[in-house]
Amino acid sequence: MLLGCIGDDFTGSSDLANTLAKGGMRVTQYSGVPGGPGEPDVEAGIVALKSRTIPPAEAVALSLKALDWLVGQGCRQFLFKYCSTFDSTPAGNIGPVIDALMQRLGADRTIVCPAFPATGRSIYQGHLFVGDRLLSESGMEHHPLTPMTDADLRRWLAPQTKQGVGHVAATTVFQGGPAILDAIDGEAKAGRPVVVVDAIRDEDLLAIGHAARDLRLLTGGSGIALGLPDNFRAENLLASEPSAWTGSDGPAAILSGSCSTMTRTQVARYAETAPALEIVPDKVMVGEQSPDGAVGWALEQTDGVPLIYSSADPESVKAAQQRFGRDQLAARLEEFFAETARRLCAAGVTRLVVAGGETSGAVVEGLGLSALSIGPEIAPGVPAVKASDRPLWLTLKSGNFGDADFFQTALGVLKGEHHDG
Numbered sequence: 001m002l003l004g005c006i007g008d009d010f011t012g013s014s015d016l017a018n019t020l021a022k023g024g025m026r027v028t029q030y031s032g033v034p035g036g037p038g039e040p041d042v043e044a045g046i047v048a049l050k051s052r053t054i055p056p057a058e059a060v061a062l063s064l065k066a067l068d069w070l071v072g073q074g075c076r077q078f079l080f081k082y083c084s085t086f087d088s089t090p091a092g093n094i095g096p097v098i099d100a101l102m103q104r105l106g107a108d109r110t111i112v113c114p115a116f117p118a119t120g121r122s123i124y125q126g127h128l129f130v131g132d133r134l135l136s137e138s139g140m141e142h143h144p145l146t147p148m149t150d151a152d153l154r155r156w157l158a159p160q161t162k163q164g165v166g167h168v169a170a171t172t173v174f175q176g177g178p179a180i181l182d183a184i185d186g187e188a189k190a191g192r193p194v195v196v197v198d199a200i201r202d203e204d205l206l207a208i209g210h211a212a213r214d215l216r217l218l219t220g221g222s223g224i225a226l227g228l229p230d231n232f233r234a235e236n237l238l239a240s241e242p243s244a245w246t247g248s249d250g251p252a253a254i255l256s257g258s259c260s261t262m263t264r265t266q267v268a269r270y271a272e273t274a275p276a277l278e279i280v281p282d283k284v285m286v287g288e289q290s291p292d293g294a295v296g297w298a299l300e301q302t303d304g305v306p307l308i309y310s311s312a313d314p315e316s317v318k319a320a321q322q323r324f325g326r327d328q329l330a331a332r333l334e335e336f337f338a339e340t341a342r343r344l345c346a347a348g349v350t351r352l353v354v355a356g357g358e359t360s361g362a363v364v365e366g367l368g369l370s371a372l373s374i375g376p377e378i379a380p381g382v383p384a385v386k387a388s389d390r391p392l393w394l395t396l397k398s399g400n401f402g403d404a405d406f407f408q409t410a411l412g413v414l415k416g417e418h419h420d421g
Ligand SMILES: Nc1ncnc2c1ncn2[C@@H]1O[C@H](COP(=O)(O)OP(=O)(O)O)[C@@H](O)[C@H]1O
Pocket: 144, 145, 257, 258, 259, 260, 263, 281, 310, 311, 312, 316, 317, 318, 320, 321, 329, 330, 331, 333, 334, 355, 356, 357, 358, 359, 360, 397, 398, 399, 400
């Protein structure tokens, strides 16, 4: 294993896996820290954690455990993947995990770069944009668990880390690799070793990735991995043939616990023509809606693949959180989807589309899938994946990824249908 990655959620990890696989690396996504060694032909190993919104000390402990495992696999470079919308709170978990990983690796500098231009996330003057809006006006300010109310990454990160936060501006990034490296060096020497690097276009990310060839630790969104396969290829370290992947036709279901703007559009579009069951927090909390009932409903549907969703608008989410408590409600809904997935698979479902990072983590952990192999891209940042140990094809869709028809497209790709971007 050459590149060791730690993802703070499961959709984000598959997003990173997608970038590295497209770059020609043999990638495996592990669910949590594996108990034994990885397969010998894996070039990039991604340990997916559900650590984005757990208490910071737990996120640090889990991330260090993942790091130790990756070090044990012989990785020479490490990447901490978080969301391209920098999902975190003033307490963490991005900053505390960066501090701990740097310390364990003896790294005296790292970069922070959540840019992902293909999905509209760019960084300019230290500020994160989603399309033409500042992050804090993009809808992410309403996120149920990590409301992002400030787009200045330096200001948002500062209370999360014990180290100084630096910045390399776009004007420097445009000058290319040596200028970027010099600027990072200058920031580190000035006591600001955690360096936010601007990136607006894929070519910026490629330049940053190539410049980061000798950085022990990188942190960012999947975009920061764009240039990394080339670095390994230049040293003749990659196998010439990426591993093969095939889809499969079989009973399918869609589960959505994501309340992000794009997921809600996808849910609304899909429900226009296919069977859809809304899961309502009030009913779940009093046991009026159960996984058993939802699966019973799903199995009765003969006119299209069933969608089971709790996706709701920000006002409903807020009201439900006030009634039941944010974390308690999230935990109950995540367990609802995990149990629903277990029952669906037990009933023969072999294709599962899951929307939402936390929701996907709950589902994949609930199903006990230990590793995923990476298939074709369905939408930017969203690959088809396959469970390594059973006949189950999935996709784990990040909240704001995909277009309005994503669910339909995903079902086709999991079946093995060809899809152009
Ligand atoms: N109707 C709802 N009301 C309140 N919380 C919800 C509702 N539906 C889902 N949730 C919770 O909101 C969180 C959504 O996060 P996630 O699955 O990561 O989606 P995204 O990828 O869009 O961020 C989950 O913890 C989920 O259980």
